[in-house]
Amino acid sequence: MSVLVDGLRKRFRDKVALDGFDLRVRPGTVCGLLGPNGAGKTTAVRVLSTLVRADAGRAEVAGFDVGRQPAQVRRRIGLVGQHAAVDEVLSGRQNLELFGRLYHLTGSRARARASELLDRFGLADTGNRAVRHYSGGMRRRLDLAAGMILAPPVLFLDEPTTGLDPRARNEVWDAVRSLVADGTTVLLTTQYLDEADQLADQIAVIDAGRAIAGGSPAELKSRIGGDRLEVVVHDAADLPVAAELLRTIAGAEPERDVDRRRVGAPVRDRVAALTEVVRALDAGGVPVEDIALRRPTLDEVFLTLTDGKVSA
Ligand SMILES: Nc1ncnc2c1ncn2[C@@H]1O[C@H](COP(=O)(O)OP(=O)(O)OP(=O)(O)O)[C@@H](O)[C@H]1O
Ligand SMILES: [Mg+2]
Numbered sequence: 001m002s003v004l005v006d007g008l009r010k011r012f013r014d015k016v017a018l019d020g021f022d023l024r025v026r027p028g029t030v031c032g033l034l035g036p037n038g039a040g041k042t043t044a045v046r047v048l049s050t051l052v053r054a055d056a057g058r059a060e061v062a063g064f065d066v067g068r069q070p071a072q073v074r075r076r077i078g079l080v081g082q083h084a085a086v087d088e089v090l091s092g093r094q095n096l097e098l099f100g101r102l103y104h105l106t107g108s109r110a111r112a113r114a115s116e117l118l119d120r121f122g123l124a125d126t127g128n129r130a131v132r133h134y135s136g137g138m139r140r141r142l143d144l145a146a147g148m149i150l151a152p153p154v155l156f157l158d159e160p161t162t163g164l165d166p167r168a169r170n171e172v173w174d175a176v177r178s179l180v181a182d183g184t185t186v187l188l189t190t191q192y193l194d195e196a197d198q199l200a201d202q203i204a205v206i207d208a209g210r211a212i213a214g215g216s217p218a219e220l221k222s223r224i225g226g227d228r229l230e231v232v233v234h235d236a237a238d239l240p241v242a243a244e245l246l247r248t249i250a251g252a253e254p255e256r257d258v259d260r261r262r263v264g265a266p267v268r269d270r271v272a273a274l275t276e277v278v279r280a281l282d283a284g285g286v287p288v289e290d291i292a293l294r295r296p297t298l299d300e301v302f303l304t305l306t307d308g309k310v311s312a
Helices: 041-048 070-074 092-102 107-120 136-147 166-181 193-199 217-223 236-250 270-283 298-305
Strands: 003-012 015-025 030-034 056-061 077-080 154-158 185-190 202-207 210-215 227-233 255-257 262-267 288-294
Touching: 003 041, 015 030, 015 041, 015 056, 015 202, 030 041, 030 193, 041 056, 041 154, 041 185, 077 136, 092 107, 092 136, 107 136, 136 154, 136 166, 166 185, 166 193, 185 193, 193 217, 202 217, 210 217, 227 236, 227 270, 236 262, 236 270, 262 270, 270 288
Parallel strands: 015 210, 030 185, 030 202, 077 154, 154 185
Antiparallel strands: 003 015, 003 056, 202 210, 227 262, 227 288, 255 262
């Protein structure tokens, strides 16, 4: 295992951040640690990267104990924090050279590594510009590059795309995929199911400092019923007809929101269900205002996984 965590506990004064947290990450895979604000994601990453000591439990990274062999662990990990670590005034290249020197590379080795990484993360053209002129996606890719200076076998990414627009998120996702293709093991935290879905082989759902569910994206999604198909009818009088159609197609009792003239149900084969419902509504002459396929939100995942027992 690249990451092995058993019963990790960490308390900050009266606040319990990790409450018996367990995790396994196999070498060469991406694990998505998915959880809401305050769930304990950053604390877990900080313990695993030896920045914080756990109160109890066991954690190994790349075969070394984070508490007893922190130097061994540090040599084998990269960490990209939740907040950017790069200097705004320096250029991307200068930032990477600086990180290289911090990691004790020689000047020429640091320069060579900076060039390699700028190429690697699509920053070769902008490498000599000050970081304050970079877009959000470029900054985040520079952060990734800084975390990869020593080509570590295990990389921790704390919310790599929070606050980025869709295009920048895609750029960062591509960068992560290229690292994984080279064999890097990645543990990334995220609040977004779709991000975990895009990148992760395995997802661990964390809430209130504990792992509450885990599995492949497909396993988790099938447990929570997959996508939702929602139909908003033009005329409230058509709601029962639309609900009946959706019930037949989805094979489940749809939820009705009379005020918004909306019915919705979980569907398994999203495209087939969408096509069928469009045809059926059209054939039935039901005027429709909107039809949408929607991924379950993180809230819905949590509510489903915990049977609605989770408090905010
Ligand atoms: N240094 C600290 N001192 C006191 N409390 C802390 C400290 N670090 C974390 N906590 C608390 O521990 C809990 C878990 O925090 P953590 O930062 O690990 O959550 P998170 O899942 O990373 O949240 P976010 O999505 O907001 O980044 C929170 O209630 C937080 O307030
Ligand atoms: Mg955090």
